[in-house]
Amino acid sequence: MLLTRKAEFSASHVCANPVWSEAENRAIYGSNANPNGHGHNYVLEVTVEGDPDPVTGMVFDLRELKSILHEEVVEPMDHRFLNREVAPFDRVIPTTENLALEIWRRLEPRIERTSVHLRNVRIYETSDLYVDYGGPACS
Amino acid sequence: MQLTRRYRFCASHRLDSPVLSPDENRRLYGKCNNPYGHGHDYVLSVTVEGRVAADGQLVDRRALDALVAEQVLARMDHKNLNVDVPALSHSVPTTENLASAIRQALNSHWTLPARLARVRISETDRNIFELRGEGTETK
Numbered sequence: 001m002l003l004t005r006k007a008e009f010s011a012s013h014v015c016a017n018p019v020w021s022e023a024e025n026r027a028i029y030g031s032n033a034n035p036n037g038h039g040h041n042y043v044l045e046v047t048v049e050g051d052p053d054p055v056t057g058m059v060f061d062l063r064e065l066k067s068i069l070h071e072e073v074v075e076p077m078d079h080r081f082l083n084r085e086v087a088p089f090d091r092v093i094p095t096t097e098n099l100a101l102e103i104w105r106r107l108e109p110r111i112e113r114t115s116v117h118l119r120n121v122r123i124y125e126t127s128d129l130y131v132d133y134g135g136p137a138c139s
Numbered sequence: 140m141q142l143t144r145r146y147r148f149c150a151s152h153r154l155d156s157p158v159l160s161p162d163e164n165r166r167l168y169g170k171c172n173n174p175y176g177h178g179h180d181y182v183l184s185v186t187v188e189g190r191v192a193a194d195g196q197l198v199d200r201r202a203l204d205a206l207v208a209e210q211v212l213a214r215m216d217h218k219n220l221n222v223d224v225p226a227l228s229h230s231v232p233t234t235e236n237l238a239s240a241i242r243q244a245l246n247s248h249w250t251l252p253a254r255l256a257r258v259r260i261s262e263t264d265r266n267i268f269e270l271r272g273e274g275t276e277t278k
Contacts, residue, residue, distance in 0.1 A: 017194065028194050030201055093195035097140060101191070128145040129200070138140075 002119060003059045004047045007069040009078035011086075012039035013094040037081055042099070043124040044073060046107060050116035060116045072106040096125045100133040108135070141256055142197045143186040146207055148216035150224075151178035152232040176219065181234075182261045183211065183241065186272070189253030198253040206251070210244040234262040238270050246272070 015032040016025040025033040032038070046069060050059045080086050082094040092098050104121045111118040124130040153176035154168040164172045171177070185207060187198045218224055220232035226240040242258045249255060255272030262268075 015195065028196075028199070095191075095195035097142065097191045097197050098195045100140065130143050131197070132141040132143070134140075 001052060001059050002047050002049050003062075003065075003116070004045050004120075005062065005065045005069060007044045007046070007066075007074050008041060009044070009074045010039060010041045011077050011080050011082050012037040013082040013089070014038075015093050015095055017093060037083070040125050042077075044069065044103065045120075045122040045124075046103075046118070047120040047122070048111060048116040049119045053115075060114065064114070065111075068107065068110045072110060073103055096123055096129065096131045097133075099123055100131045104133050104135060140191060140197055141186050141188045142253070143184050143257075144200065144203055144207070146183045146185070146212060147180060148183065148212050149178060149180050150215050150218050150220050151176045152220040153177070154231055154233060156231050176221065179262045181215075181237075183207070184257070184259040185245070185255070186257035186259070187251065187253040188256035188272075192252070198251055202251055206245065206248060210248055211241055214244075234260055234266060234268045238268045242270050242272070 013032075014035060014037045015029040016022075016035070017028075020028075022033070022035075046065070048060055048065065052059050077086055082089040082099075084090065086094075088102065089098075092102070100121050100123050103123065104118070107121065108118050119134060121133045122130055152171075153173065154171040155164050156167070159167065185203065187203065189197050191197050214226070215224055220227050220237065224232075224240075226244060227236060230236045230240075238258055238260045241260065242255070245255055245258070257269060257272055259267065259269040
């Protein structure tokens with residue numbers, strides 16, 4: 001059975017590669033390359049898979065999932081400038097794709113220590129753009 | 140990894156099959172058969188799948204936006220689907236046929252490195268149709 005928990009955080013970012021010129025960055029990333037950054041209200045949906053426990057009737061303790069999301073994602077990223085304050089985005093361009101990869105990397109070891117498996121990370125940059133990542137096997 | 144982008148367009152249509160009698164059409168399509176047509180605010184989600192390139196992106200959003208704008212929005216937004224859209228002139232403009240026509244239009248002009256994974260269209264919040272990206276269209 002799949003279980004999905006949602007979390008929100010707000011952060012700023014710039015999408016630009018320092019080895020490219022400003023014009024090249026603008027051609028690739030458009031206004032996302034504006035040098036001083038801009039922000040989004042990111043919405044994260046994390047899906048885990050497991051069997052409901054016969055005693056509790058639950059796939060996973062939602063409070064534990066909530067605290068993993070908080071510790072690994074919300075606390076370090078909420079109200080931060082991703083490029084300057086959240087590794088590895090000082091050297092990895094914080095596109096929505098790379099954000100999904102990084103969130104997977106942070107969550108996967110924590111969740112694999114429990115009774116469930118991480119199945120999907122969905123991150124909305126806006127309500128009209130989201131990325132799904134199902135791990136290296138599905139990439 | 141998958142990236143999904145959402146678009147909106149407004150269009151009118153009338154569901155009326157030329158091979159059925161007026162009574163049969165009314166019974167089958169109900170209000171959707173009203174002679175002068177009616178409209179919807181369609182929401183189209185286009186999902187692409189692939190690997191993240193060196194620029195941190197799975198797909199150039201502006202190239203995807205331009206393709207959808209040219210092949211779908213410019214042809215369908217604020218149009219009468221029965222009259223104004225050649226791709227639908229030989230079929231009843233149900234949302235099923237609309238999804239299929241949109242997939243065909245996107246696939247036949249697709250030059251993006253990521254592959255089209257899914258086309259999802261809602262006619263209202265309660266009616267949602269989804270097609271995988273590959274596949275041949277049937278008339």
